[in-house]
Amino acid sequence: MRIAIVSDIHGNLTAFEAVLADLRQTSPDFVFHGGDLADSGSSPGEIVDRIRGLGWPGVAGNTDEMLFKSESLRDFAKEQPLNLHSLFVAIEEMAAATRESLGAERLAWLRSLPRVQFHASMALVHATPESLWRAPAPEATDAELESVFSPLGRPIAIYAHIHRSFIRNVSGITIANTGSVSLSYDGDPRASYLLLHDAKPEIRRVEYDLARELKVLSASRLPHADWLAKTLTAAAPQMP
Numbered sequence: 001m002r003i004a005i006v007s008d009i010h011g012n013l014t015a016f017e018a019v020l021a022d023l024r025q026t027s028p029d030f031v032f033h034g035g036d037l038a039d040s041g042s043s044p045g046e047i048v049d050r051i052r053g054l055g056w057p058g059v060a061g062n063t064d065e066m067l068f069k070s071e072s073l074r075d076f077a078k079e080q081p082l083n084l085h086s087l088f089v090a091i092e093e094m095a096a097a098t099r100e101s102l103g104a105e106r107l108a109w110l111r112s113l114p115r116v117q118f119h120a121s122m123a124l125v126h127a128t129p130e131s132l133w134r135a136p137a138p139e140a141t142d143a144e145l146e147s148v149f150s151p152l153g154r155p156i157a158i159y160a161h162i163h164r165s166f167i168r169n170v171s172g173i174t175i176a177n178t179g180s181v182s183l184s185y186d187g188d189p190r191a192s193y194l195l196l197h198d199a200k201p202e203i204r205r206v207e208y209d210l211a212r213e214l215k216v217l218s219a220s221r222l223p224h225a226d227w228l229a230k231t232l233t234a235a236a237p238q239m240p
Helices: 013-026 044-054 062-068 071-078 082-111 142-152 210-219 225-234
Strands: 002-006 030-033 116-119 122-125 156-159 166-170 173-177 191-197 200-206
Touching: 002 013, 013 044, 013 191, 013 200, 013 210, 030 116, 044 082, 062 071, 062 082, 071 082, 122 142, 142 156, 142 166, 142 173, 166 200, 173 200, 210 225
Parallel strands: 002 030, 122 156, 156 173
Antiparallel strands: 002 191, 116 122, 166 173, 191 200
C-alpha cells in the first residue's frame, strides 16, 4: 500500500500541479494533506478548491488557523523576540488579504479540519500533537522526538510545518517530515512531499516552473509578494 502526504502548499498552484503530476506516476492508494494550504501564495482559493475537490483528508496547519482565527497569530507573536516584529506585521498583512480572497465558506471549511489523522500504522499532525505553531527541527534529539510523537501511539509519525524534510527512526518509531510543496527552507527550491510504500518512507522532490510562479505571484497583488519571491528563489527563510 502506498500513502502520500502533501503539505505546506501555501497557495502555490504551479508547484502543486507539478506534485499532482508526480502523484500520477507514483500512484498512491491514499493521499493526505498536512495543512498550510492557502496562505503566503498567489492562488489561495484555487488551492483550497482543488484539495476539496480531490477529497483528500488532512489536518489544519498554523497558517490555516490564523486565517480562520486571526488572534492565533497575535498570540504566537507575543511570545517571540521584539526584533521579529516586522516579520509578524508582514505575515498579518498577507493573512488579511488571503482571508478576504478566500471568503467565509472556504474559511469555514479550513476551520473544520482536524488536528490529527490516523490511518493504519500512521499518525499525521501538522506540527505536533499539542501545537500547530511549534515543532522539532531535524536536529532535535532522539529524546525530544520521542517525547513529542510517541503519545500518538503509532509506529509511524508524520509531520510538516518546518519546511525541511527528514526521516528518523527513534525507539521503534519512524518519524518523518514531509518538507513543503512551497517555500522550501532547506536550500532546494523543488517541491517536496512524502510517500510511504508499505510503511517505508521516501521523500519525493519535484521540479516545477519557478519562473512562472514568480510571475503569477507578482501579478497577484498579494502584500509582500517580493518577500515571498525571495524566499522561493533562495529556498531559505528571508526577512521582509
